[in-house]
Amino acid sequence: MAVLLLAEITDGQLAMDATAKTVTAAKPLGDITVLCVGATCAAAAKEAATIEGVSKVLCAEHDLYGHRLAEPAADLVVSLAGDYSHIVAPATTDAKNLMPRIAALLDVMVISDITAVIDADTFERPIYAGNALQTVKSADTTKVISVRGSVFDAAATGGSASVENIGAASDPGLSSWVEDKVAESDRPELTSAGIVVSGGRGVGSEDDFAMIEKLADKLGAAVGASRAAVDSGYAPNDWQVGQTGKVVAPDLYIAIGISGAIQHLAGMKDSKIIVAINKDEEAPIFQVADYGLVADLFDAVPKLIDAL
Amino acid sequence: MKVLVPVKRVIDYNVKVRVKADGSGVDLANVKMSMNPFDEIAVEQAIRLKEAGKAEEVVAVSIGVKQSQETLRTALAMGADRAILIVAADDVHNDIEPLAVAKLLKAVVDEEQPGIVLCGKQAIDNDMNATGQMLSALLGWSQATFASELDIDGDKAVVTREVDGGLQTIKVNMPTVVTVDLRLNEPRYASLPNIMKAKKKPLDEKTPADYGVDVGNRLEIVKTAEPETRKAGIKVGSVEELVTKLKDEAGVL
Numbered sequence: 068m069a070v071l072l073l074a075e076i077t078d079g080q081l082a083m084d085a086t087a088k089t090v091t092a093a094k095p096l097g098d099i100t101v102l103c104v105g106a107t108c109a110a111a112a113k114e115a116a117t118i119e120g121v122s123k124v125l126c127a128e129h130d131l132y133g134h135r136l137a138e139p140a141a142d143l144v145v146s147l148a149g150d151y152s153h154i155v156a157p158a159t160t161d162a163k164n165l166m167p168r169i170a171a172l173l174d175v176m177v178i179s180d181i182t183a184v185i186d187a188d189t190f191e192r193p194i195y196a197g198n199a200l201q202t203v204k205s206a207d208t209t210k211v212i213s214v215r216g217s218v219f220d221a222a223a224t225g226g227s228a229s230v231e232n233i234g235a236a237s238d239p240g241l242s243s244w245v246e247d248k249v250a251e252s253d254r255p256e257l258t259s260a261g262i263v264v265s266g267g268r269g270v271g272s273e274d275d276f277a278m279i280e281k282l283a284d285k286l287g288a289a290v291g292a293s294r295a296a297v298d299s300g301y302a303p304n305d306w307q308v309g310q311t312g313k314v315v316a317p318d319l320y321i322a323i324g325i326s327g328a329i330q331h332l333a334g335m336k337d338s339k340i341i342v343a344i345n346k347d348e349e350a351p352i353f354q355v356a357d358y359g360l361v362a363d364l365f366d367a368v369p370k371l372i373d374a375l
Numbered sequence: 376m377k378v379l380v381p382v383k384r385v386i387d388y389n390v391k392v393r394v395k396a397d398g399s400g401v402d403l404a405n406v407k408m409s410m411n412p413f414d415e416i417a418v419e420q421a422i423r424l425k426e427a428g429k430a431e432e433v434v435a436v437s438i439g440v441k442q443s444q445e446t447l448r449t450a451l452a453m454g455a456d457r458a459i460l461i462v463a464a465d466d467v468h469n470d471i472e473p474l475a476v477a478k479l480l481k482a483v484v485d486e487e488q489p490g491i492v493l494c495g496k497q498a499i500d501n502d503m504n505a506t507g508q509m510l511s512a513l514l515g516w517s518q519a520t521f522a523s524e525l526d527i528d529g530d531k532a533v534v535t536r537e538v539d540g541g542l543q544t545i546k547v548n549m550p551t552v553v554t555v556d557l558r559l560n561e562p563r564y565a566s567l568p569n570i571m572k573a574k575k576k577p578l579d580e581k582t583p584a585d586y587g588v589d590v591g592n593r594l595e596i597v598k599t600a601e602p603e604t605r606k607a608g609i610k611v612g613s614v615e616e617l618v619t620k621l622k623d624e625a626g627v628l
């Protein structure tokens with residue numbers, strides 16, 4: 068058995084945490100070859116080669132792959148697929164875009180967002196916003212899988228796998244990149260942060276959301292948000308935590324002015340310690356919170372910032 | 376141009392899901408079912424394309440049990456012109472996998488020749504997030520997933536996508552498959568007169584055999600389990616107490 072593992076690379080940069088967590092998940096499945104794809108990815112390939120458990124790195128550097136478009140990357144992976152029993156990637160938006168396309172081209176079912184590897188054919192995955200865990204056994208010859216990072220520890224670095232450059236596949240010419248709108252931030256990344264401070268509709272406005280960010284900065288935390296906060300324009304879309312946003316499991320998750328809808332809980336209920344600040348003592352978020360504070364957030368949050 | 380909108384009948388998003396005691400699945404007997412919320416957004420977008428003069432006809436299609444008719448009637452009441460139901464299961468607990476759904480949708484596309492297919496990004500029951508991408512692959516078309524903005528201009532569509540780092544805008548060749556995200560629009564409610572009118576709109580019924588597609592699953596469901604539930608902790612009386620607990624008891628500060 069052999070695994071082709073798609074490294075998460077954005078603008079030439081390896082997302083080490085997401086990739087290394089996927090290596091941990093894939094280790095029981097066989098010998099791991101990491102595929103790095105990008106307009107520039109030689110540095111990322113070199114870095115991926117240091118992840119322990121990786122036997123080999125393939126580096127496909129070509130302009131075609133510069134903006135993570137699904138169609139050319141899927142064609143490349145399909146051209147390599149014959150050598151592997153499993154094709155895996157971290158369940159990022161890039162992989163969610165790409166993996167089902169690869170699976171369909173191989174005429175196999177994709178297995179999205181797995182949370183455990185039972186054996187080479189059998190995997191566990193959450194369904195219904197994490198309200199049920201399903202164990203599925205695949206009858207397909209090639210397994211195409213995305214891996215939920217929040218449940219796996221990152222593999223260590225210190226290895227030194229070989230890196231081999233490979234050529235590009237042909238250009239399907241179906242789509243082109245126009246622009247990225249990415250907010251630069253010095254804060255830790257949401258899915259790998261040790262502490263996450265999230266704000267919801269209760270925060271009330273974009274201006275007041277600055278208070279949530281200030282608390283996060285005091286704690287060296289990442290900032291998250293509920294769907295309602297994103298829909299209302301208090302926070303950007305990439306901060307959304309939940310069933311259809313990001314899934315996080317930090318040591319400490321602080322939910323402020325968030326009611327605790329199942330779709331939100333789906334993205335954070337595996338956090339080690341959960342704190343909720345809400346003025347409604349009946350709010351469902353208190354049913355999962357280790358520490359609940361029934362209070363007006365406009366009173367509690369400034370006090371909390373001062374107390375830290 | 377014709378717009379094809381696949382809509383799935385799923386458990387209503389407000390219902391708390393319960394796993395069946397024998398671990399064979401979740402209990403869908405007598406629970407409220409609704410249109411997948413992302414698909415409402417897709418239907419809304421299709422209707423807006425028609426209202427903007429960029430599309431002539433909106434066709435909704437659903438694959439599943441016979442009762443998916445209700446979901447299609449909802450789409451028709453919102454403003455879709457016509458519906459196709461592919462009855463592929465006789466039990467709500469038999470979910471058709473995205474690969475089989477994509478194959479059926481491809482057959483419908485071959486017949487209907489739409490200029491665009493608007494899928495939801497994810498069905499909130501299986502949480503697969505796969506069908507649109509799979510359909511696009513089978514058709515050899517372009518794909519634009521997780522759309523929060525969509526603009527069609529001749530033989531291209533410009534789509535802004537919600538991605539992990541923020542937003543990405545791409546330009547795709549038409550025909551195309553777009554999967555829609557939460558921020559694309561706010562779906563309308565069907566008015567009572569439109570609900571009445573929808574009853575008279577055409578709804579074709581088909582079977583997978585009509586399209587020669589095998590809907591057998593590739594993934595065998597070994598078991599379905601309840602996740603570990605989290606117990607509520609304690610309420611603290613003040614910010615000071617919270618900080619003390621986090622430092623001394625939880626050790627996370």
Ligand SMILES: Cc1cc2nc3c(=O)[nH]c(=O)nc-3n(C[C@H](O)[C@H](O)[C@H](O)COP(=O)(O)OP(=O)(O)OC[C@H]3O[C@@H](n4cnc5c(N)ncnc54)[C@H](O)[C@@H]3O)c2cc1C
Binds near residue numbers: 307
């Ligand atoms: C298809 C679909 C997908 C979804 N995906 C997601 C997702 O990924 N993530 C997500 O979060 N949601 C998601 N949702 C939305 C979800 O159902 C809820 O609507 C949303 O999580 C509510 O956000 P909220 O808790 O911020 O707002 P509300 O439910 O309005 O709660 C606001 C809370 O703030 C409290 N509050 C108000 N003022 C104050 C104050 N001054 N001090 C203290 N507390 C205060 C209130 O008591 C209340 O509990 C999804 C929904 C659907 C249909």
Ligand SMILES: Nc1ncnc2c1ncn2[C@@H]1O[C@H](COP(=O)(O)O)[C@@H](O)[C@H]1O
Binds near residue numbers: 382476497
């Ligand atoms: N049985 C179905 N009938 C109609 N459309 C479907 C069906 N299953 C999936 N879809 C479409 O594909 C999208 C993504 O579903 P999924 O890949 O299952 O998460 C949904 O939002 C629908 O638009």
